[in-house]
Amino acid sequence: MPRYELALILKAMQRPETAAVLKRTIEALMERGAIVRNLENLGERSLPYKISKHKERHKRGGYFLIDLEAPPSIVSSMMDHLGRDIDVIRRVFVKHPVAKAEECNGIIPVSPEEKLSAKKN
Amino acid sequence: MAARAVVARRLWQRLVPAALWARPRRLQHEGPPEGQPERSDQPIQMDNPYKDPPKRCVLCGINVDYKNVQLLSQFVSPYTGSIYGRHITGLCNKKQKEITKAIKRAHVFVKHVGSWSFDLAVGF
Numbered sequence: 001m002p003r004y005e006l007a008l009i010l011k012a013m014q015r016p017e018t019a020a021v022l023k024r025t026i027e028a029l030m031e032r033g034a035i036v037r038n039l040e041n042l043g044e045r046s047l048p049y050k051i052s053k054h055k056e057r058h059k060r061g062g063y064f065l066i067d068l069e070a071p072p073s074i075v076s077s078m079m080d081h082l083g084r085d086i087d088v089i090r091r092v093f094v095k096h097p098v099a100k101a102e103e104c105n106g107i108i109p110v111s112p113e114e115k116l117s118a119k120k121n
Numbered sequence: 122m123a124a125r126a127v128v129a130r131r132l133w134q135r136l137v138p139a140a141l142w143a144r145p146r147r148l149q150h151e152g153p154p155e156g157q158p159e160r161s162d163q164p165i166q167m168d169n170p171y172k173d174p175p176k177r178c179v180l181c182g183i184n185v186d187y188k189n190v191q192l193l194s195q196f197v198s199p200y201t202g203s204i205y206g207r208h209i210t211g212l213c214n215k216k217q218k219e220i221t222k223a224i225k226r227a228h229v230f231v232k233h234v235g236s237w238s239f240d241l242a243v244g245f
Contacts, residue, residue, distance in 0.1 A: 007230050048233035092230050106175035107213045
């Protein structure tokens with residue numbers, strides 16, 4: 001199954017409420033057949049700009065990162081589900097950036113003949 | 122008489138296989154006989170051993186992530202928040218593209234890419 005990363009920004013709330021939101025989010029994920037690998041808290045900080053969401057203007061938010069493995073059909077249904085949750089300010093599903101072994105060989109110089117042969121990418 | 126002889130020889134050549142017209146094996150110039158080791162004075166084919174290793178850009182080998190805001194801020198103007206072009210960053214094709222995509226993704230995920238001073242413009 002492909003790996004996704006769900007980046008969430010939650011409303012700045014007290015600990016028990018944040019825990020409740022995270023719990024129901026992860027339960028919803030597991031209901032749709034996702035395997036949650038890891039949950040990271042990137043801290044609560046002030047947002048770089050004010051976000052208006054669900055009839056509220058937010059200046060602070062808690063950043064969370066959920067590492068999961070899920071079938072691709074989960075994306076649209078989860079985005080819908082999280083869109084209806086008033087405590088979630090922003091949700092972003094990203095393919096997990098698996099740190100692959102960088103085989104960067106450096107800048108290989110292009111010979112002038114290759115540049116002249118008008119190759120279209 | 123000579124012309125007729127030439128013509129006759131040409132016809133004869135066509136009838137006989139070409140291999141018989143070749144110089145016999147023992148008179149052809151061969152390499153050293155198989156018993157002796159190869160001691161030719163021709164140069165050995167190899168790549169230039171004095172060639173410099175390929176030039177690497179600053180991020181060659183470094184994993185670029187949209188969460189790594191400090192790394193991304195280095196490629197963004199502290200005044201306008203605009204992403205620097207390739208002629209300024211000096212990155213290779215691949216890495217410049219990766220950085221641009223990561224910065225735009227970080228903006229979506231509400232990550233502040235840029236210096237944290239409040240009086241400077243945020244850039245988006």
